[in-house]
Amino acid sequence: MPQDRSEDKGEMKKYANFNFICGAVICSLMVLMALVSCFYTPYPSTAMDASLKFARPGLMHIMGCDNYGRDIFSRVMEGIRNTSLIALLTVFIGTLAGVIVGAVCGYFGGLPDEILMRINDLLFSFPSILLALVIISLTGTGTLNVTLALGLAFIPSFARIVRSEVRKQAALDYVQSARILGAGHFRVIFAHILPNIVPVLLSSVMIGFNNAVLAEAGLSYLGIGVQPPEASLGRMLSEAQSYLFTAPWYAVFPGLVIMLMVLGFALLAEGMSEGNG
């Protein structure tokens, strides 16, 4: 802890930039892999070849092969696609519903806001993966159900952020003047207030995306979520665990990719929020 009271803003900015660039590189790599996997993977992701069972990572198969002789790299690519798709949809549902609930509650306030936010606070502190598990136990497993469950589980955190931001903005003068000029409540919320909270929302979307990736990986590790033979990073890890001592690479690569994905978006979010502040 330096006795230095003057914060070195220039240096901070430099590192925020560094974070942002690193994050952007990792993220675009991931997005690229996901996109490419839609029409090209080095090998068909479900093609089995008994002779290649547990092939070590090498030139032909850069991440090696799994217990069925499937190319892990191809499956990782597909896994990235599935995971990010689910995460994306999850965040979309969470943000959309969270923004609506949060904005309306924060803008109008009053008793409904009080009650809704009480519930929201409880749900918010309830671990999202558990919330998703509860919902899944009601709806059953499957990709769609998992996406929905995670999406619902992410609403509270977005609603909370949006509400507090909207409350801050609603107290400002420009909102009052917009009201005096005759703008309706919903126009004020969606045309005046929301654009101002986009920066805050954007970084929380990034963090939400991260949490979604982690939660999805966790769920599919538990066998809930993307069903085989479709590849999923979490499920690959759970399959790999049985062969951990014979083929550690089977577990290492999918895990590293999850880590990289989360890291990339975390750095991006960090770079963005520090660059703004």
Next chain:
Amino acid sequence: MFRIWLLCMLLKNKILRKIFACLLTLLAASFAVFAAFEIIPGDAAVSRLGSNASESAVAALRVEMGLDKPFLLRYFLWLGGLFRLDLGTSYSYGIPVSEMLLDKLPITLCLTLMSMAVTVAVSVPLSIFYAKYARSRIDRTGYVGNQLLMAVPSFFLGIIMTWVFGSILRWFTPGGYVSYKKSFGGFLSYLILPSLAIAIPKCAMSVKLLRSAILTEADKEYVRTAYSRGLSTMEVLYRHVLKNAMIPLVTFWSMAVADMVAGSIVIEQVFNIPGLGRILLTSIANRDYPVVEAVIMLIAAVVVIMNYAADLICRRIDPRIRER
């Protein structure tokens, strides 16, 4: 009349009011949980007997399970049971749920407590260390490591640990879980790796949070006042800064406990530990709703109590919150 008066008097006390609010929240949660499992399609009796069971058998079972009573009555019966710690009977095992949970609770409890202990014990000194060397090379390296550890899913960490310590170093036997009834020492030592796997990402987040909180506090004016009284940097840190910087962390930790309970569901799977998570997963798969409901209520209670505890601690630390 007297009762209402008493209630009003009690509600004047802030702490009692808070406890009352907690109970109310739990009540609402219990209703939500019960209702949620009520609206799902499918009859519990049918699903238990199989779809080709005779109608009379299903009806008989419905009476036995109490499904013929109206919804609200059943809710209140269930709620009454919760207070007596009678959580109903498991559909699939036919034994009382409380018995099942009581058996597994110590496992998850130990795991969570150990993870929390590691998190607190490691993150506080580490953040102080990083904050002390803020913006130096040590801090930068630590920052990179921290970001990496924050990004690791705990179950991947668990798998890597199994591989490194089980296969390469051969320090422990994967899957060699020892029941706490057999040997408590063996049980605890088996839990070390799982608790580390849960704790490390949380630890990284705590360090990040506390480091920046310390730096934010260090920029405040009262720190300059403290220096002007001739305190050394360490004295300023321990007497003034740390207490103020702990406030955001306490809230984070209270949520981390709930997260750790949830995280233990996955970690128990990685390390093959038969704890609460295992029960929850099998019950979900078997549609054993009394068990699922009980586990959820248990975790909801943990969440509410932790929130309350965090609030209480923050009030202790920061007198300004007490006023509100």
Next chain:
Amino acid sequence: MLLEVRDLSIEFHDHGIPERVVEHVSFSLDSGEILGIVGESGSGKSMTALAIAGLLPRKKMNKEGSILFEGEDVLTMERKDLRLLQGDEICMIFQEPMTALNPTMRIGRQVEEALRVHHSELDAAARKERALRWLENVGLNDSERVYVSYPHELSGGMRQRVMIAAAMVGGPKLLIADEPTTALDVTVQAQVISLLKRLNKEERVAILFISHDLSLIQQISTDVCVMQKGRIVEQGSVEHIFERPENDYTKRLIAAVPRVEL
């Protein structure tokens, strides 16, 4: 001579381009005297004060000249020797008493802190007794209650009195007051000024009073330095400067002082 600042220059090295905030400042202060420094914000007066109190960061800053406190140079002193002076011989009070007090620590502990650091021979009871005496001495009659209060429970004027008590408790020879009344109401301002004057007389503590308000300086001190853009542009006794200001900037400052017409 209690304090002698000789040719002090301070240069920041924060943003690549060095920035000189204090240039060739010299003045001196005898024990038991009051010296005022006046100047607008950014004139370097606060930097000078912080430098004397030893509160400027050691890195990223270039300091030239010397600050002699009882013949010893505060600028080049080892940090641990400096700490022996801070809070014991040299004390400081700040502009914003709300933020200058630790919000989560009871007033009593904060007032006692200097004793805790410098007078380890005193036990808890003796410390408390001294703290209570000082709280009363600065005009906080309800000292027992103030002792157990938190900063946010007091008014602005009370907080500044607490700050003064916390500074005076160690019996310093020099009290640096950096705009101590700027954040306060006018009536409270006058009370704090008269308190400082009384302390100066009773405790023989020298005061370096820093303000942007020349009329305050006029009330409290006999000598004054006028600072502008890091330099001292005029220096002398208050009467002298009010009657025969030589510098344009000083003239403007005097013109800005509201006169009470009788």
